[in-house]
Amino acid sequence: MTTDTLTRAMMAEPALRVAVIGHIRFAVAEPFQGGMEAHCASLCRGLAMAGHDVTLFAAGGSRADAAIVPICNQPYEHALPWARWRGTPQLEEYQRCAFRRAWDAIRSGGFDVVHNNTLFPDLIDWAARDNIPMLTSQHVPPFGKMRDAVRQAEGDPLRPMTVTSASQLPLWSDRSMANMHLVYNGIDTALWHPVATPRVPPPLFWSGRITHNKGTAMALQAARLAGVALDLAGTIEDETYFACEVEPLLDPLRRYLGHLSGERLHRKMARARALVVTPAWDEPFGLVAAEALSCDVPVIAFGRGALREVVGPCGAIIAAGDVAALAEAMRNPPQLAPGHARARAEALFSLPAMIAGYEALYRSAINAAQPLEVVA
Template identity: 45%
Template sequence: MKIAVIGHVRFPIARPFMGGMEAHCWHLCRGLQTRGHDVTLFAAGDSDWGGKVESVMDVHYDREFPWHKWHGTPELTGHLDAAFERLLPRLAEGSFDVVHNNSLHRFPPRFAARHRIPMVTSLHVPPFDVLKRAVADGGAPWSLFTTCSQRQLGAWFDDADAPFARVVPNGIDLADWPFSPEGDGTAVWMGRITPTKGTHLAAQAAKIAGIPLNIYGTIEDQGYFDTEIAPLINEGVQYGGHLQGVDLTEAIARASVLLFTPLWDEPFGLAAIEAMACGLPIAAVENGAIREVAGDAARYAGADAGELAKALREAIGIPRWAARERVERLFTVEHMLGAYEVLYGRAIDAVGHVSDVPSFEVFELPPALI
């Protein structure tokens, strides 16, 4: 198939990844190409996944319009709207068999529904009003949606029937996260260092539990780091920088447990399955879909450092093989890509065989792809 993938344009789709959305899109493009598809990524012009990139804008928008300062402003909204207005005709004229939309912008789903463009839109975040209205308007037998967890499916579609939506969990390449049979007794935290990710709570819990902690990730909010994280750094809590590739994998695999501390409605938790693949059990703040993802390979707590310290002490005793087995069974990139390919086929077939009156027949994926 000739596939257009639209990336989120806040950050480049390139290593080192700023977050889970960038990692997902990068692996999606590479995985589809490996499976024989002709893939073009439409994203920020400073993206690099090793294949064709067509720029939606010259550089990612967070460089000029940092999200923490410009989110919801007319200036950022206008910047994005102008870019996507330029993009949509290129999608229609590009002779693509299907479009996989990861953009979180409101234009593509409505465009697909109106112009019978086969499209699969992946919803990687909790619902927000502008995009939720576009999702409600943009569903059609050829314009389908995915969420990465059952919790998010219910949130986006108000726990009602979702005839054009399906859960497709995120998947990782197990070769990038090899299993390590034992850890060194330390805890690890990785992700974007920003208040909603709860890095400070991980540091507080590790100090209470008396378990050394290494923190890895990009400092997205410098003020937060300086006031909430830096004062906690000492011999027991260390910041190791924004590692990538093998360096990050080796750092994670050495540890004995991952602290996962979302303070928002986390849609999935890619960092959790990456660590679990290496054999790390999880001590988690139970927000969002983390119990759906980690299951019995984790211990859970509320957003309280004392509770999380107790979960940390308990989680470190979970067998490492149990964490790895769960990822092998549910969260590989092969499972994810296979599920997407089924949906691509559904969207393509619907353009040629479905009348203009929307069909609300619920379709099912094979159990192996759920």
Template identity: 45%
Template sequence: MRIAILAHVRQRIAEPFAGGMEAHAWQLAAGLQARGHDVVLFASGDSDPRFTIDPVVTQHYELTFPWAEHRGSQPLIAHLDAGYAAACDRIAAGGFDVVHNNSLHRFPLEQRRTAMVPTVTSLHVPPYDALHWFVSSSPAPRHRLTVTSARQLAAWWPEGAPPEASVLHNGIDVARWPYVPRGNGEAVWCGRITPNKGPHLAARAARQAGVRLTLFGAIEDPEYWQAELAPLIGPDIVYGGHLDAQALAAELGRASVFVFTPCWDEPFGLVAAEAMACGLPVAAFDAGAAREVIGDAGAFAAPGDVDGLARAIQAALATPASVPRERVLRMFTHDHMLDRCEALYHAVIHGDAALAA
């Protein structure tokens, strides 16, 4: 198939990944390409050159409009509208069999566009006002929608999802996350370093549990870092930088427990699944889809409960490394995700809902 992947352009689709959306788009493009599909990645022009890139914008917009997304910036909205309108027009004229839309932009959802090119839209965020109406009015014979968890299916459609919507769990390429059966007794945390990811709470809980913690990830919010995390850094709380997948997998493999601290309605939690693939049980806040992803491969605390999270770290350390690894192999492999994607593509091309099951 000739497949257009339409990405979000806040960050570049390249390592080291800014977050789960960028990692997902990269893995999707790489996996489909490896399966012999003709893939064009519509993303920021500074994305990974190993792919055929058709730029939505010249460079990722966080570089030129830092934090503007959170302030409702009209120049940013106009910039993205122009980029996505032109990209959708190029996709319509490009002879594509299907477009996999990960953009979180309203234009690819319009029925006049999905009528021209069969579309699968994946929603990687909880419902929010700027997109919710466009999503709810978009199901059509040539448009399927996916969310990353059952939790998000209920959040987007609390009165029941339409037949065109389904759960598509993120998938882990387990070859990139090698299994290590025994760690060094320490904890790790990774992700975007922002308040809604809660690394300051992970640090406090690890210190309370008496377990050394290393934090990995991009410092997306420097003011938050200086106010909440820099004062905690010391011999037992370490910042390890922002690493590519190979280096991060090696660091995860050395540890014994992963700490996962979502402070929002986390749609999936790709970093937790990646750690589980390496054999790390997870101590987590029971927020968003955390329990759906982690299951019996860890221990939970109430959201924001540092004392409870400290206890969960100690409890998770007793979980055999084989448990999280086997859960990933059973539920969250890259091949399983790609199989589902291909089934969805065939279904939307042929207008047959049964093919997507």
């Protein structure tokens, strides 16, 4: 579906005024620090393409296809770094003040619906208190306060929830929740597109946050074992991990290219022999894998979390943590028919697919809002 087709299809229904609240650990801006920021930018772009009026409430420095309302001067990673301040009253209050600013503006702003793209549980309670339709996207597995908030909202059509893969559904409840839905993350397939294959076989590619739970060192170990070239790109989230476990494995064939963004990242991805994904935790989705498929690039991935679900028949799934098997797959990357991976991305992980799922939930939440009582 093209951008014009998406716009026409969505405009069959009246346009909505949508308030998107972004996670404030980082700014929503390229080069994206992680999947939540990339998803938030894609969400705003997709909603704008569909003709909706979008306002993004996010940390200062954010840039997206939406009106931007800064709710804190700087992301909390700059003010109160998560590794040091995690779980402290100071970080809790920093977030509470920012999101309270957003909520106060939303309550008086005439919005039709809110899309909560944060990890701040109190927003779910505020929506019920103020009778405001709000969809909450759950991008990570449940943690204590968020699990409690979701359970308290169970079954409430005013407050639908989404998860990013079927693998996440049983983590939230041992029974079906009427207001918990699956909507895959979407990417802009017009930006993540195939390019001409170079004559000389290019390196394999690894992209993501460089931290232990992304398994960067295992990808390098496998590349050295296989004797193949591997390029890495991404932000160094854990400097100790990079210095002790990643950097010693770099050499002329296994290179770290830095934190790429925009067209540079697309070119590296689209020209790769295959993308390597090595999670050391259960990935809720795996946005980078969907981006590779959209570029018609096969994926070699550890089978943790949603990776098997995302990759499907468009790559090789390796037992989690099996470096020797990963090396063998890297030595002999999957060969796919041209257009095969791209077709999967367009059908399941495109912006039109994601926006259609969200838009249906927006309207059901709006219909569930209780009319305000009129005092005679």
